[in-house]
Amino acid sequence: MRSVSFLIAAAVCEIAGCFSFWAFFRLGRSPLWLTPGIASLLAFAFFLTRVDVEFAGRTYAAYGGIYVAASLTWLALVEKVQPDRWDVIGTLLCLMGTALILWAPR
Secondary structure: OOOHHHHHHHHHHHHHHHHHHHHHOOOOOOOHHHHHHHHHHHHHHHHHHHOOOHHHHHHHHHHHHHHHHHHHHHHHHHOOOOOHHHHHHHHHHHHHHHHHHOOOOO
8 A cells, every 4th residue: 555655646746746847838837836846756756766566667557547547636626627437437447457567466
């Protein structure tokens, strides 16, 4: 479960960091938005290294499902757009893939 917490923290940091760049480049916000964005992206990279998986590629693959779920949560909470049923179904499929990657017997 500790690995899932680190994956969730990484996803929140990546999305927040990337959104700061989106806000600057696409929404015309101040360049000051980039400073917390860079810090957030550094935290994202740090959290990924804390996941208890032996190989980096497997960590990144498992992270994908968490990232999809976090992105749609961001869509709903920050951008105020409700994900549709296809978003939800796709997210569940991705999370099943994450579970297989993290917890399959090896």
